[in-house]
Amino acid sequence: MSPFAQNPLFSKSPQVEEASGALWLKRALILWAVLWIAVSVKFVVQPERKSVYPCFADSSINWWADRSLYDNETQDTGFRYSPTFALAFSPFAILPAPVGGILWSALNIALLVFALRLLIKEIFPGDWTKFQEACFLMLSLAGCTRAIWSAQSNSLVFALAVFAMVSLKKERWWSAGFLLAAAVHIKLWPAALALLLMARFPKQLAFRFAAAGAILIIPPFLTRPLPVVLQQYQDWYALLTGPYRTLRQAGLRDAYTIAEHFGTYVDDRVYTLLQLVLAGLALLWCLRLAKITRSTETYFTGVLTTWVCWQLLAGPGTERLTFLLAAPIASWALIVSFKEHCYPLLATIAWLMLIPLGMGGVERLLLPIASWSPAILPLGIIPLMAWQIVYVESRADLSQSAQVIGRSKLQNQDPSWAA
Secondary structure, X not given: OOOOOOOHHHOOOHHHHHHHHHHHHHHHHHHHHHHHHHHHHHHHHOOOOOOOHHHHHHHHHHHHOOOOOOOHHHHXXXXXXXXXXXXXXXXXXXXXXXHHHHHHHHHXXXXXXXXXXXXXXXXXXXXXXXXXXXXXXXXXXXXXXXXHHOOOOHHHHHHHHHHHHXXXXXXXXXXXXXXXXXXXXXXXXXXXXXXXXXXXXXHHHHHHHHHHHHHHHHHHHOOOOHHHHHHHHHHHHHHHHOHHHHOOOOOEOOHHHHHHHOOOOOOHHHXXXXXXXXXXXXXXXXXXXXXXXXXXXXXXXXXXXHHHHHHHHHOOOOEHHHHHHHHHHHHHHHHHHHHOOOOHHHHHHHHHHHOOOOOHHHHHHHOOXXXXXXXXXXXXXXXXXXXXHHHHHHHHHHHHHHHHHHHHHHHOOOHHHHO
């Protein structure tokens, strides 16, 4: 017998693996804490550099001063969110910029990490060890850092989406409705996720989501004069439906980016049609998910992945920093592909394109030799969605095969024994 076999340091006992996994999980959480510390230092030293926090804070100040939130030519804030969000941001805006920025980042990081751990516990199918959870948190950190560094609200939106799905799984319909409505009041595009979920839960979710959205419109009317609030909502509507709707900014990364960097001109009306067609395909796939899988975890994971892929490839206003949404999904796919031997090469390609190769620094480095490098990020969505489809279909086939084998065994049993 090998001397190492009797050494407890080299044993593979469940207790040792559990302790090792707990240690790695603690290290992963420490890395997230280090990110918050680094962001906090940046807010102290350079609170306005590469940060959208001043935009949020200025919007709250403008709200209480009865100035238009959306007069970007005069105030140059670039604010595009709802009046409710401007009001809700007030507790941060009244603080000195470094303090408010530190607390805002702490809120976003804490909610995002909590959401990532909920994905492991409640949404993602299969059993996960603590070591695998640690790997998931560290891989996700690599893709979320650049958005958190700029104080974006995308991490908050993603966390609210995850909380809503957990509420749906537990049949807490009102909680799910309010969480989805809150996400929509931050950025409009989570409405696509609400629509996908309402296709499966129309009676339970549709009315509650609409009612919650209407209720969240009310708080601004309780704080400022009625004509001022009505004008704010009118200005917001004019911004979203005006020239800004089709304005192509340098930071946008979507299917349009793929077309323009491969020499294809796409008319705005044609691109809108493409967005609708892809939305329809996303809806059909989510309806198929409900039919082919009996696992609620697989269903909710599939819907979350489909929403993320549609938003990043064809959704409105997808910027480089919006790809924070893809980091948890791509990291989940990477781990599961090796764990279950399900097309690991495809999942690896998706993760590499969406995280390390999609970073702004790498993109600028590749630009002299590959002028199409800005298209790497949206192109990475294609292998991610393809992997999800083959993964879900393979799990459905395995489930059906297991059911057939189970029925065959029951039919071949001795009747007297069965009795």
